[in-house]
Structures are given as C-alpha cells and as structure tokens.
Amino acid sequence: NAGVTQTPKFQVLKTGQSMTLQCAQDMNHEYMSWYRQDPGMGLRLIHYSVGAGITDQGEVPNGYNVSRSTTEDFPLRLLSAAPSQTSVYFCASSSGVRLLNTEAFFGQGTRLTVV
Amino acid sequence: KQEVTQIPAALSVPEGENLVLNCSFTDSAIYNLQWFRQDPGKGLTSLLLIQSSQREQTSGRLNASLDKSSGRSTLYIAASQPGDSATYLCAVSRANAGKSTFGDGTTLTVKP
Numbered sequence: 001n002a003g004v005t006q007t008p009k010f011q012v013l014k015t016g017q018s019m020t021l022q023c024a025q026d027m028n029h030e031y032m033s034w035y036r037q038d039p040g041m042g043l044r045l046i047h048y049s050v051g052a053g054i055t056d057q058g059e060v061p062n063g064y065n066v067s068r069s070t071t072e073d074f075p076l077r078l079l080s081a082a083p084s085q086t087s088v089y090f091c092a093s094s095s096g097v098r099l100l101n102t103e104a105f106f107g108q109g110t111r112l113t114v115v
Numbered sequence: 116k117q118e119v120t121q122i123p124a125a126l127s128v129p130e131g132e133n134l135v136l137n138c139s140f141t142d143s144a145i146y147n148l149q150w151f152r153q154d155p156g157k158g159l160t161s162l163l164l165i166q167s168s169q170r171e172q173t174s175g176r177l178n179a180s181l182d183k184s185s186g187r188s189t190l191y192i193a194a195s196q197p198g199d200s201a202t203y204l205c206a207v208s209r210a211n212a213g214k215s216t217f218g219d220g221t222t223l224t225v226k227p
Contacts, residue, residue, distance in 0.1 A: 105157035
C-alpha cells in the first residue's frame with residue numbers, strides 16, 4: 001500500500017497566488033485531515049473530514065478551503081497565499097471518525113514557502 | 116481546552132541506555148492516546164495507540180503507559196540505539212470531540 005501520498009513535496013508561491021495541495025490515501029479511511037507544523041507551535045489542525053461530502057473546520061481554517069468528493073482524495077486549497085502560510089503541511093488519515101481511533105497515517109509533508 | 120505538554124523538549128543519551136519520555140494532558144476525559152515518531156523532514160509514524168480503557172501497550176523495545184486520572188503517559192524505550200534518534204510526539208483525542216491535540220514533542224539523540 002502507498003498509504004498517504006502528498007504532492008508536491010516543495011512549493012514556492014508569491015503572495016496572492018492560489019494553489020492546491022493534493023492528498024490521496026488508498027486505505028479506504030473515512031477520516032482525513034490537514035495539519036500545519038510550525039516551529040514552537042506544534043501541529044495545528046486546519047480542516048478535517050469524516051467521510052465523502054463531509055468537512056469541518058479545525059483550529060486555523062482561515063485562508064484555506066477543502067472538499068471531499070471521494071473517500072480517497074482530500075485536497076487543500078490556498079485561496080490567496082500570504083507569508084503567514086509559510087509552513088510544512090501534513091495530510092493524515094485513519095479509519096473511524098477520529099484521527100486517533102486507530103493507527104493514524106501521515107503523508108511525507110509539503111514544505112510551502114510564500115514570498 | 117486540552118493542552119498537551121512534553122518534557123523535556125530535548126534529550127541526549129548514550130547508546131544502550133533505557134529512557135522514559137513524558138507526556139501530560141490537562142483534560143482527563145480522553146478517548147485515546149497515540150505516540151508518534153518523526154524523523155527530520157518526514158511525516159509522523161505511529162508507534163503505539165492506547166485506548167482509554169487500557170493502561171499500557173508494548174511493541175518491541177517500546178512500552179507506553181497511560182494514567183488518565185493523573186493526566187500522564189510515558190513512553191519507555193529499552194536499550195536505546197542511534198537509530199532511535201528522532202522527535203517523539205504524543206497526541207490525545209477527547210471523548211466527545213473529533214479533534215486531536217498534539218504535544219510539541221521530545222527530540223531524542225542517542226549517541227554511539
């Protein structure tokens with residue numbers, strides 16, 4: 001199994017540009033989520049989904065959109081990039097309706113720099 | 116609001132030593148707790164999952180314990196190896212919420 005696949009691994013954006021971070025999992029997991037990891041601030045939840053067609057906001061949702069049209073895919077859209085969105089982004093999934101219900105799987109991360 | 120604290124932030128030990136990493140949380144109404152490992156530039160890898168009804172879990176040289184009443188979990192690593200060098204994070208989820216809270220992690224260095 002490939003597990004959780006994130007693309008791209010690295011990205012540089014100019015302020016105001018938009019882009020989509022891709023996340024796909026092949027484990028038929030219902031729960032998928034996006035986190036950002038910043039030095040000194042740990043992992044913070046952006047958005048999450050408990051199944052196709054269902055999404056909800058996390059701690060830091062402003063400036064980000066998500067959709068879940070299939071069980072496998074959970075893209076994260078940056079609407080108008082800002083330097084404050086420079087971070088490492090992780091997609092995570094697990095079975096059930098909570099990340100920690102069962103073993104959680106993380107992607108390798110996308111390192112985003114906004115200049 | 117649930118807060119998760121991991122102390123110390125960094126730890127350096129010689130190879131072969133047994134060690135304990137600590138995780139404390141403020142709200143004891145947790146659903147379960149999970150320990151993760153993160154290597155530099157990589158994603159998180161799950162090590163051990165402890166359900167709220169359990170007190171400990173073991174996998175190889177790793178043993179994690181959970182004491183909900185005191186709001187603490189420990190990760191015990193036996194006979195540490197240089198390959199154990201990484202950042203170890205704990206995370207908890209509440210019984211009535213879908214969101215999880217992560218600690219900032221303990222960065223472990225095992226010297227040959």
